[in-house]
Amino acid sequence: MGEPVISLRGVGAELGGRPVLRGVDLTVHRGEVVALLGANGSGKSTAIRAVIGQVPVSTGTIELFGTERARFRSWARVGYVPQRTTAAGGVPATVTEIVSSGRLSRARFGVLRKADHAAVRHALERVGMADRAKDSVDALSGGQHQRVLIARALAAEPELLIMDEPMAGVDLVSQKVLADTLSAQVEAGTTVLVVLHELGPLEPLIDRAVVLRDGRVLHDGPPPRGAAGTFPLPASPDPGHPRPGHDHVHPHAPADVEPIRTGLLS
Known part of the structure; x- marks a missing residue:
């Protein structure tokens, strides 16, 4: 097993004074593909937003590549894909301009050079959007x-x-x-932590499933298998909260999702 890339130890977090994470322990090793599963409100998105510094931690510690998150500066090593929102955040922009903003963390003095433009073109090709490079994201x-x-x-x-x-x-x-794109990244050695409501087409790529319930880790081990991709969970106290494997389309862009910005955490 590779070195730890993400490490959460006893992590707690609150939103609006309400506990959302309650002593979460989670380690993702180099080269692993880990799925974070659970019902709505279980803390999945809060957990990853805590990892990248968008949600403050009230207890415990988080490390990235062996460095405490508060002291971590190598954000070019981390790619973050938020829940789907309007790509330009209401600002007129082309597809290339939006994708280029993700390269700024590696650009010298904020100026994109030949290698940076090549990386942007390659990223667009990987997701099948090279032919829309000059189009408005609107x-x-x-x-x-x-x-x-x-x-x-x-x-x-x-x-x-x-x-x-x-x-x-x-x-x-x-x-x-997207499944083919992620498969190619995994083959190249990229470590992945992905929040899912159901495994779907990503099921063959998943090494481990971590199931959260009420801000706690309920399961950390082999992912659910089979046509339904379901995982047996205790009865939910809220029947309106679905479980992994259900047919669900998540609401678009919750109010607290931020628009794309230039760089990961700018």
Whole structure:
């Protein structure tokens, strides 16, 4: 097993004064593909947003590549794909401009050079959007928006890819493109932590499943297998909260999802 790339120890977090994570322990090793599963409100998205510093931690520690997150500065090593939102955040922009913003963490003095432009083109090719490079993102479908978000993350050529429900509300054609793209990244050695409601087309890639419930780790081990891709969970206290494997389309862009910015955490 490779070295730890992500390490959470006893992590707690609150949102609006309400505990969302309660003593979460999670380690993702180099080269692993780990799926974070659980019902709505279980803490999945909060956990990964805590990893990248968007949510403050009230207890415990988080490390990235062996460095405490508060002291971690090598964000070019990390690609982050948020839940699907309007790619430009309401700002007029082309597909290339959005994807190029993901390369700025590697660009010298914020100036894109030949190698940077080549990386942007390659990222667009990987997600099947090279032919839309000059188009406005406002003209894209939902699935194409998601491809742009993923290309933006891939442009930095990250060692670690963190994705928050990349398949939610995405058409079948884009699901296949995204699954093929992620498969190629995994073959190249990229470490992946991905939030999912159901395994779907990513099932063959998943090494481990970590199931959260009420902000705690319920299961950490082999992923659910089979046609339904379900995982047996205790009865939910809220029947409105679905479980992994259900047929679900996640709401688009919750209010607290931030628009794309230049760089991972700018």
